[in-house]
Amino acid sequence: MRKRPDKTLGESLRDHGLSRRGFLKLCATTASLMALPPSLAPAIAAALEQARRPSVIWLSFQECTGCTESLTRSHAPTLEDLIFDFISLDYHHTLQAASGEAAEAARFQAMEENKGQYLVIVDGSIPGPDANPGFSTVAGHSNYDILMETVEHAAAVIAVGTCAAFGGLPQARPNPTGAMSVMDLVRDKPVINVPGCPPIPMVITGVVAHYLVFGRLPELDAYHRPLAFYGQSIHDRCYRRPFYDKGLFAERFDDEGARQGWCLYRLGCKGPTTYNACATMKWNDGTSWPIEAGHPCLGCSEPKFWDAGGFYEPVSVPLTLGPTTLLGAGAAGGVIGGGLAAMARKQVKQDAATRQPVTVDELEQKL
Amino acid sequence: MSELTLERGLAAFRAEIDAPTAAFFSSCVHCGLCAQSCPFYLETGDPKYTPILKLEPLRRVWENEFTLWGRIKGLLGLQKKVTDAMLAEWEELLYDSCSMCGRCSMVCPVGNDLAYMIRKTREGMVQSGHAPEGLVSASVRAITTGSPMGLQWKTLAVQIQHVESSSGLTVPVDQEGAEYLVLLSSMEVINFPEYLEAITRIFDHAGVTWTLSTQCFEATNAGIQIGNKDIAAQLVERVVAAAETLRVPKVISPECGHAYTAIRWEGPNLIGRPYSFRVFHIVEVLDELRAAGRIRTEGKEGDRLSMHDPCNLARKSGVIQQQRNLMALVAENFVDLKEHGKYQWCCGAGGGVSSNERAEALKMTAFKRKKAQIEEVAPERMVTMCATCRTQLEEGLETFNMEIPVVGLTEMIAEHLVERD
Numbered sequence: 109m110r111k112r113p114d115k116t117l118g119e120s121l122r123d124h125g126l127s128r129r130g131f132l133k134l135c136a137t138t139a140s141l142m143a144l145p146p147s148l149a150p151a152i153a154a155a156l157e158q159a160r161r162p163s164v165i166w167l168s169f170q171e172c173t174g175c176t177e178s179l180t181r182s183h184a185p186t187l188e189d190l191i192f193d194f195i196s197l198d199y200h201h202t203l204q205a206a207s208g209e210a211a212e213a214a215r216f217q218a219m220e221e222n223k224g225q226y227l228v229i230v231d232g233s234i235p236g237p238d239a240n241p242g243f244s245t246v247a248g249h250s251n252y253d254i255l256m257e258t259v260e261h262a263a264a265v266i267a268v269g270t271c272a273a274f275g276g277l278p279q280a281r282p283n284p285t286g287a288m289s290v291m292d293l294v295r296d297k298p299v300i301n302v303p304g305c306p307p308i309p310m311v312i313t314g315v316v317a318h319y320l321v322f323g324r325l326p327e328l329d330a331y332h333r334p335l336a337f338y339g340q341s342i343h344d345r346c347y348r349r350p351f352y353d354k355g356l357f358a359e360r361f362d363d364e365g366a367r368q369g370w371c372l373y374r375l376g377c378k379g380p381t382t383y384n385a386c387a388t389m390k391w392n393d394g395t396s397w398p399i400e401a402g403h404p405c406l407g408c409s410e411p412k413f414w415d416a417g418g419f420y421e422p423v424s425v426p427l428t429l430g431p432t433t434l435l436g437a438g439a440a441g442g443v444i445g446g447g448l449a450a451m452a453r454k455q456v457k458q459d460a461a462t463r464q465p466v467t468v469d470e471l472e473q474k475l
Numbered sequence: 476m477s478e479l480t481l482e483r484g485l486a487a488f489r490a491e492i493d494a495p496t497a498a499f500f501s502s503c504v505h506c507g508l509c510a511q512s513c514p515f516y517l518e519t520g521d522p523k524y525t526p527i528l529k530l531e532p533l534r535r536v537w538e539n540e541f542t543l544w545g546r547i548k549g550l551l552g553l554q555k556k557v558t559d560a561m562l563a564e565w566e567e568l569l570y571d572s573c574s575m576c577g578r579c580s581m582v583c584p585v586g587n588d589l590a591y592m593i594r595k596t597r598e599g600m601v602q603s604g605h606a607p608e609g610l611v612s613a614s615v616r617a618i619t620t621g622s623p624m625g626l627q628w629k630t631l632a633v634q635i636q637h638v639e640s641s642s643g644l645t646v647p648v649d650q651e652g653a654e655y656l657v658l659l660s661s662m663e664v665i666n667f668p669e670y671l672e673a674i675t676r677i678f679d680h681a682g683v684t685w686t687l688s689t690q691c692f693e694a695t696n697a698g699i700q701i702g703n704k705d706i707a708a709q710l711v712e713r714v715v716a717a718a719e720t721l722r723v724p725k726v727i728s729p730e731c732g733h734a735y736t737a738i739r740w741e742g743p744n745l746i747g748r749p750y751s752f753r754v755f756h757i758v759e760v761l762d763e764l765r766a767a768g769r770i771r772t773e774g775k776e777g778d779r780l781s782m783h784d785p786c787n788l789a790r791k792s793g794v795i796q797q798q799r800n801l802m803a804l805v806a807e808n809f810v811d812l813k814e815h816g817k818y819q820w821c822c823g824a825g826g827g828v829s830s831n832e833r834a835e836a837l838k839m840t841a842f843k844r845k846k847a848q849i850e851e852v853a854p855e856r857m858v859t860m861c862a863t864c865r866t867q868l869e870e871g872l873e874t875f876n877m878e879i880p881v882v883g884l885t886e887m888i889a890e891h892l893v894e895r896d
Contacts, residue, residue: 444543452497452541459490465705466601468618470479471611474604 117194117320118157131156138317155321156194162320163218163226165258166200169251170244170278170287171232175269176202178306179313181392194320195227201246212247219261227319228262230255230290233271233278237293239286255293264298264325265290267332268312270408273301274331280414291332298325301332305408308389311337331411333383342379342405345387348372361402372399376420378407481559484603488536488557491595499587500537503527509579509589514821514844515572515837526579526589529568532557533596562605569593569600570607571834574841575826576786581817590791593826597702609831610701617697617710623830624661628689631664635687638672644679646671649721650686655760656723656752657685658694658714658738660731662862670730670862673889674757680892681769685727691717694728696737700827707737708745714738718752726754730883732787732825732861739792756788757885758860762797765804772891775807781854782811782884783845783868784819785861793817798860798884805891806858812848820844824867842871849879860884 118131135152168176197203198218199211206214218226234251235243241250259265267290270276278287291299302312315334318326326334343349351357351371358365358372371377379387382405386397399405404420407413509526510516516524527534538545539554548554577590600606613623620627635646647653655678663670678685691713698707718726728735739754755763764770782802788794795816802809814820823841828834845868849857857872857879859865868881 448541448543452492455489455540456492459486463486463490464477464483464602466479466703467477467705468615470477471601471606471615471706473478474606474611475608475615 116157117159117161138314138321152321155323159194159320161194161196162263163198163222164195164229164316165198165215165218165226165262166203166229166231167255167258168201169230169232169234169255169272170285171269171271172277173202173231175231175272175306175312176200178304178309179268181309195316198226209247215258219258223261225263226261227264227266227316228259229266229268230272231267231269233275233287233289234293235285236288243285252293255290259294259297262297264300264319265294266300266302266312266315267291268302269307270303270305270413273303273333274411274413276305277414279412299332300325300328300334302337303331303333303409303411304384305406305413307409308337308385308391310389311385329383333409337385337389338383338409340383342382342384342387342399343377346379346399347387348399366402369402372402372404374422375404376418376422377404378410378413378416378419378423379405381423382407382410384409479602479604481557481562481603484562484599484605485536485557487602488533488596488599489540491533491598492537492541495588496533496592496595497537497541499589499592500530500534501542502585503587504585506584508582508584509587512578512582514574514576514578514823514841518840518843519837523568524572526573526593527587529565529573530589530592530596532562532565532599533592536599559603559605562600562603566600566605566607567833569596570610570827570831571837572841573826574786574821574823574828576821577790578786578818578821581790594699594702598704601701601703606701607827607831607833609833610697610827613830614697614701614703614706617693617695618706621691621713622661622693623695623697624665626661626664626693628692631659631687631692634664634668634671637668638675642672642675644675646675647684647686649689650684651721653684653686653721653723654725655683655685656718656721656726657687657729658727658734659687659692659729660695660734660862661693662695662731662866663729664692666866667730667862667883669886670883673883673886676889676892677761677764677770677885680771681764683764683769686721686723688717688721690720694731694734694738696734697827697830699733699737699741700830704745707741711738711742711745714742715746715750718750724752725760726752727760728754728756730757730860730862730865730885732785732863736787736791756792756794756860758788758797758801759794761885761888762800765800770804770888771893772804772888773893774891775805776856776887777808778855779808779810779853780806780856780858781809781849781852782815783822783857783859783864784815785859785864786819786821786825788860789815789819790817798858801884801888802858805887810852810854812852814848820848822864822867822871824863829863829867838867839871839874842867842874846871846875846877849877854879857881858884858887 132149132153135156136149139149139152199215204211234255237252241252244251246254267273271278272290275287275289278285291301300315302315314337315326326336329335329338348369348371352373356365356370357374358370359374360366361375379399390397406419407416507525513524513526535555535557539549545554573593575590575593579589583589616625617623638646657674659671696707696710698710714726728738735756743749782798784795812819822845823838828838857868859868859881860883865881865883872879
């Protein structure tokens with residue numbers, strides 16, 4: 109049975125046996141999750157208590173269901189269940205019980221009853237208006253048509269996963285399906301991007317919670333990502349950062365540096381150019397994350413990450429220059445620098461060798 | 476007769492420019508954060524006290540003679556030269572307005588060690604004859620009399636007598652094979668004789684064998700303060716000779732900041748060979764004894780106490796937890812200043828500023844930063860472990876009519892020792 113968005117959240121949660129104490133704890137967790145001061149927890153509680161559970165329509169297009177898989181592997185044990193009680197998830201291919209025409213009818217009903225107020229969550233990219241509409245269809249309709257029809261009366265759109273946010277894998281060169289991101293297609297509605305391949309589950313739920321509490325979208329960066337989660341680079345929060353600062357790098361996956369847990373920058377880590385919360389929130393109930401497991405960051409929450417050079421090529425080597433040019437420039441620089449350094453060293457040596465020690469007599473002359 | 480000249484100064488600058496210095500100068504991004512970390516700049520608001528500007532003479536020599544652009548500028552006649560007039564102007568910046576506290580080195584976002592370069596720049600200042608009179612005479616006295624204050628063993632002998640009669644204990648002198656050689660600072664001998672009595676009591680209590688040396692009792696190093704390695708090395712050699720004569724395995728630097736960094740860190744580099752002994756600050760020794768259960772105390776100070784970390788000890792040497800362990804032993808109402816440990820603020824008197832009479836007014840202005848910190852936590856007394864800091868705190872608090880006595884940590888420990896039957 110589809111839940112109808114007629115109860116307030118407070119009522120709904122109490123129906124599910126959540127104590128007041130548990131509810132406040134949840135609010136405090138939500139506050140910290142969204143990088144808000146703990147003093148806001150009561151405000152969150154008040155807001156959530158009163159909020160009507162919004163209807164949410166989840167559209168899946170050219171995707172692998174990894175984002176949904178991520179969402180179901182919840183980080184805090186009860187939080188995601190509660191988030192599902194916070195919202196009324198009226199349409200979701202993987203999670204809904206209905207199928208066929210009943211499923212599509214549910215979507216239309218939700219859109220009709222909550223006109224102008226429902227949220228649309230999208231995962232997967234969309235073959236653009238100029239592409240062959242047959243590349244990806246649901247119930248005989250093209251992804252593009254479904255998206256445009258569904259967002260028309262939505263309050264906001266949340267693009268979950270790099271495919272929906274930036275085009276992702278389907279859009280990687282040569283982009284055979286003409287895949288586009290939600291942001292490319294939806295211009296007249298607020299779009300929040302929650303990229304990642306997949307995104308951290310807590311980030312997905314955190315954005316929804318923020319919307320519920322404050323009734324507006326969180327603060328976003330230039331790529332429409334919530335700053336609370338995408339405000340800092342992986343590199344800046346990485347626990348291996350001290351090794352980078354000391355110049356200690358693993359050069360191969362099986363060398364001593366790798367065993368010692370040194371920085372993976374030279375093995376292609378994209379941490380310095382990647383903004384995401386993996387380094388602080390981690391994965392699988394806070395167990396670990398890619399770099400902790402010994403693998404460089406792929407930069408999956410950044411636009412065009414599939415086409416940004418090899419996963420195992422270090423970031424700062426410009427990919428447009430060939431190795432010969434680089435070697436040549438390096439050699440020339442080396443010769444000039446070396447020459448200057450040699451001259452300078454000679455000078456320092458000379459001055460050090462002919463250095464006159466300071467004596468008390470000399471000092472006394474100055475008194 | 477040879478004399479100190481600009482040429483010798485320039486040669487010294489060149490000889491001091493090493494790879495780190497070149498890297499530091501070329502990586503400065505002119506962000507000005509060093510100014511925000513400097514009590515002399517913050518309390519005066521005068522931009523000439525920006526730490527990186529204090530290094531301009533050294534930086535100019537580096538740019539003119541060690542960089543490609545500098546050389547090109549030279550060919551075009553565009554170089555700005557380092558002149559005697561410039562060095563005379565910079566003397567105040569390098570000595571009066573820098574306590575070498577190293578806070579700028581800590582906050583520099585590109586990791587430039589400014590205090591390290593100040594030390595180097597002072598080498599050139601001495602060689603060119605541009606060191607302040609107060610420090611020159613302290614250096615001369617240190618070499619000729621053995622103490623920067625002109626103190627002789629006979630003065631110390633009188634203090635020893637006082638200590639012996641008031642404690643009923645013997646102060647060991649020239650005891651070969653003792654575990655520790657204890658050094659003192661002239662400032663302590665004159666102003667804070669309580670220190671000598673305190674260690675006499677504590678070492679007796681803990682059963683530690685120790686000795687003073689008539690050959691060398693002075694721990695301070697005027698050569699480090701003025702910035703001259705010849706003077707500094709001679710003074711370190713005296714300590715080494717005394718320690719070797721008495722065959723001690725450990726040497727204790729007193730409650731003095733720069734003496735510790737001079738003997739502990741610069742010493743072996745100055746004399747060009749490793750020591751046959753290890754060097755400790757008295758606070759390190761006391762904390763080791765505490766950890767080994769050799770110091771037993773009774774009773775605790777009940778008033779609100781706070782602590783000033785000497786820069787040389789905390790920021791430059793990482794001795795931070797030891798003094799807090801010791802405080803926990805004898806104080807029940809201890810509160811740290813907000814910024815303490817390696818990010819503490821300098822008292823304003825270190826790095827030779829206190830020996831430089833001309834800098835008196837500036838020194839008190841810089842103290843305002845410490846004063847504000849102290850006001851913030853409003854302690855009833857301050858504790859510290861450096862005679863220079865202690866004098867500055869006492870003078871400063873008096874100047875600003877704040878009735879907060881200052882105590883040495885070692886004395887405070889000595890007062891709480893369990894009496895033997």
